[in-house]
Amino acid sequence: MSNPLTREQHLDLYYFMQLNRQLEERMVRLFRQNKIVGGLYSSLGQEGVSVGTCYALEKKDWIAPMIRNIGALLVKGVPPRDIFTQHMAKYTSPTQGKDGTSHFGDLKVRHIVSPISMLGDLIPVMTGVAMAGRYLGQKIVALTWIGDGGSSTGAFHEGLNLAAQQRAPFVLIVENNQWAYSTPVSRQVPVKNLADRAVAYGIRSWIVDGNDVAAVYNTTKEAVDECRAGRGPALIEVKTMRMRGHAQHDPAEYVPKQMFEYWRARDPIALYEKYLTENKIWDAKTKAEIDARIERELDVEQKFAEESPMPPAELAEEGVYCEGCHAIEATWQRAKAEVSPPASSFEPGWEVKDYGAFAEVEAIRKETAAPAVFAPAGNAGGNGAKVSKPIVKSGGKPQPKPPARGVEPEVPEVPRVPFGRGPKDKSVREAQNPRDRHAHQNPRDKRGRR
Ligand SMILES: Cc1ncc(C[n+]2csc(CCOP(=O)(O)OP(=O)(O)O)c2C)c(N)n1
Ligand SMILES: [Mg+2]
Known part of the structure; x- marks a missing residue:
């Protein structure tokens, strides 16, 4: 893990990951005490993704967070009390108790667009933010996250195509935490690598070990600089693992135990602690000081939240629609004349160099020696476009190579299990042992029930 981070920055990454984890652990306790009103989603095991990616941004850049x-x-400077009060629906929360999870933003100071629950929709929105920033001359980058499940929505593909076509300064982090x-x-x-989808949009992509915070930071920094x-735009797939169920109600009994064990041994905070120690970036005393600071800060923030009042009932009628409470103004960082006529005027007319001819396609195919989509059956392949394969990053550790395009990836067979069912459930037993199912279906089988 060679990177240009200073000692302070290294320690910052630890502070934010540990703050993230301790804050969420406290919220789990509050949930069990019935003090959390909304849904509670865990990012246990994924702290390196949120922290490493956001830490690579500048203050002026924009983010749109998702549930994990x-x-x-925290990296953007949101105080933990906002997160506590928001989940407890307190009057002192950013939404004054109108929302029970993390649907809040900060358009003025921290440049945070509120989460949108419809998966994928933040991609076109943040593409718009990136394009607007460029138009206004702000030199900003916009970044958002999407899950493996969310990457299958129409909005993901439409948004990414728009971003690619517009060359928007937009970074998309695909959080592959193995489960939706x-x-x-x-x-x-x-496909095994979700980053492979970037090829379809002609944009660069990376694959990175999401549990290696320094590698996540370095890769995101490179993409942000690009x-x-x-x-732009850029797509980064982070390989990680959701170490809890979808939310608090879900015990995740459908996840194979060995899979949890594998990823538990790759805990991002434990790995980073080891890295800091081995590289003599800290000692036991520094760690104890940071841990104590986190404890102190969270004590104060949690107390504030618990002692805060619930909103008055009348508030339910107010603030549903914006009635002039938000003034949305553009912050110009360039002369408007640059983007106004006559400077912005151009001669209408379109040039199509090869007239879209088949001959040109064949020429590209010969040049790249890549099989084209119109190849005979059994010779599956790409479209001949010159787009590089994802760059695989893991902080110096060897990573399995992504499969060559057109090659069937090795995908492990996982039994199909209905949502929320555990290993003792009939449907799970049947999925794992098909003979059980036949036993039910065949009325002549003595073990079967009619
Ligand atoms: C368009 C859309 N479809 C379905 C849902 C319901 N939903 C909420 S979270 C979720 C699973 C998301 O899985 P993934 O994208 O992998 O994110 P993870 O929970 O693993 O972080 C689904 C299906 C939704 N919010 N939006
Ligand atoms: Mg997922």
Whole structure:
């Protein structure tokens, strides 16, 4: 893990990951005490993703977090009390108790667009933010996250195509945490690497070990720099694991135990602690000081939230629609004349160099030696476009190579299990042992029930 981070920055990454984890652990306790009103989603095991990606941004840049990105909110400077009060629906929360999870933003100071629950919709929205920033001359980058499940929505593909076509300074982090509710990635996507989808949009992509915070930071920094230099957008797939169920109500009994064990041994905070120690970036005393600071800060923030009042009943009628409470104004960082006629005027007319001819396609195919989509059956392949394969990053550790395009990836068979069912459930037993199912279906089989 060689990177240009200073000691302070290294310690910052630890502070934010640990703050993220401790804050969420406290919220789990509050949930069990019935003090959390809304849904509670865990980012246990994914702290390195939220923190490492957001830490690569500048203050002026924009984010739009999803449910497992509390770490990014903390890096952006959102105080833990906002997260506590928001989940407890307190009057002192950013939404004054109108929302029970993380649907809040900060358009003025921290540049945070509120989450949108419809998965994928933040992609076109943040593409718009990126394009608007460029238009206004702000030199900003916009970044959002999407899950493996969310990457199968129409909005994902429409948004990414728009971003690619507009060369928007937009970074998309695809959080491949292996599960979408109870559905494993292999059951909803026929490719192993979600980063491979970037090829379809002609944009650059990376694959990174999401549990290696320094690698996540470095890769995102590279992608952000590319976007700021006008070479966006960029897609980064982070490989990680959702270490809890979808939300508090879900015990995740459908996840194979060995899979949890595998990823538990790759806990991002434990790995980073080891890295800091081995590289002599800290010692036991520094760690104890940071941990104590987190404890102190969270004590104060939680107390504030618990002692805060619930909203007055009358508030339910107010603030449903914006009645002039939000003034949305553009912050111009360039002369408007640059983007107004006559400077912005151009001669109408379109040039299509090869007239879209087949001959040109064949020439590209010969040049790249890549099989084209119109190849005979049994010779599956790409479209001949010159787009590089994802760059695989893991902080110096060897990573399995992504399968060559057109090659069937090895996807492990995972039994299909209905959402929320555990290993003792009939449907799970049947999925794992098909003979049980026949036993039920065959009325002549003595073990079967009629
Ligand atoms: C368009 C859309 N479809 C379905 C849902 C319901 N939903 C909420 S979270 C979720 C699973 C998301 O899985 P993934 O994208 O992998 O994110 P993760 O929960 O693993 O972070 C689904 C299906 C939704 N919010 N929006
Ligand atoms: Mg997922």
